[in-house]
Amino acid sequence: MKRYVILISGRGSNMQALIEAQLPGQCVAVISNRPEAAGLAWAAGRGVPTRVVDHRQYPSREAFDAALAEEIERLGGELVLLAGFMRILTEGFVRRFSGRLINIHPSLLPAFPGLRTHEAALATGVRVHGCTVHFVTPALDCGPIIIQAAVPVLAADTSESLAARVLAQEHIIYPQAARAVLEGRCRLADGRVVWEGDATPAHLALRVPAQ
Numbered sequence: 001m002k003r004y005v006i007l008i009s010g011r012g013s014n015m016q017a018l019i020e021a022q023l024p025g026q027c028v029a030v031i032s033n034r035p036e037a038a039g040l041a042w043a044a045g046r047g048v049p050t051r052v053v054d055h056r057q058y059p060s061r062e063a064f065d066a067a068l069a070e071e072i073e074r075l076g077g078e079l080v081l082l083a084g085f086m087r088i089l090t091e092g093f094v095r096r097f098s099g100r101l102i103n104i105h106p107s108l109l110p111a112f113p114g115l116r117t118h119e120a121a122l123a124t125g126v127r128v129h130g131c132t133v134h135f136v137t138p139a140l141d142c143g144p145i146i147i148q149a150a151v152p153v154l155a156a157d158t159s160e161s162l163a164a165r166v167l168a169q170e171h172i173i174y175p176q177a178a179r180a181v182l183e184g185r186c187r188l189a190d191g192r193v194v195w196e197g198d199a200t201p202a203h204l205a206l207r208v209p210a211q
């Protein structure tokens with residue numbers, strides 16, 4: 001069984017979805033860069049080891065990333081799942097974990113990288129919004145896409161209602177993607193996502209929930 005770590009910065013609802021999915025691997029730790037992250041208590045309550053690598057204790061981004069990488073390697077983490085981890089990672093860190101570093105982002109990338117994605121979706125008037133699970137590459141919120149889920153943007157939507165609709169899909173597709181990678185059915189090769197047997201399973205690659 002592969003050993004994986006989950007990195008969080010706050011609430012940790014995606015972390016909860018991953019742990020509750022009983023993935024075919026061992027969650028060796030939930031690591032937060034913020035000691036006050038609410039998700040830490042939830043993980044500890046489930047008997048999952050927790051660690052804090054507080055970015056404020058390090059003089060530079062490089063020093064923080066080096067400490068984080070060492071902690072992950074000390075734990076024997078083979079796969080790193082970013083679940084609301086709100087730190088920009090250095091190129092060195094991303095390369096060190098290339099093909100083993102996955103992120104969830106609350107938009108249909110490459111649209112709306114960065115923060116406040118739901119506000120951006122409403123401001124631009126897109127009719128379709130969603131979320132993306134992807135392998136991480138050095139550019140922010142970028143990288144080969146594993147699974148996306150699409151949701152409609154409704155006329156009455158606020159950023160809160162749209163966020164909630166997207167989050168429900170995040171909790172479905174992140175465990176699906178993590179499971180596929182842990183089982184070796186999906187991997188990164190030459191900068192592209194490769195599915196076992198060549199073709200991306202249609203039911204996995206794009207999720208469009210019924211209205």
Ligand code: GAR
Nearest residue numbers: 010011012013014083084104105106
């Ligand atoms: C989620 O919506 C996740 O997609 C987003 O932060 C939220 C964390 O919520 N991540 C990013 O914006 C990364 N660029 P959670 O802590 O409840 O999982």
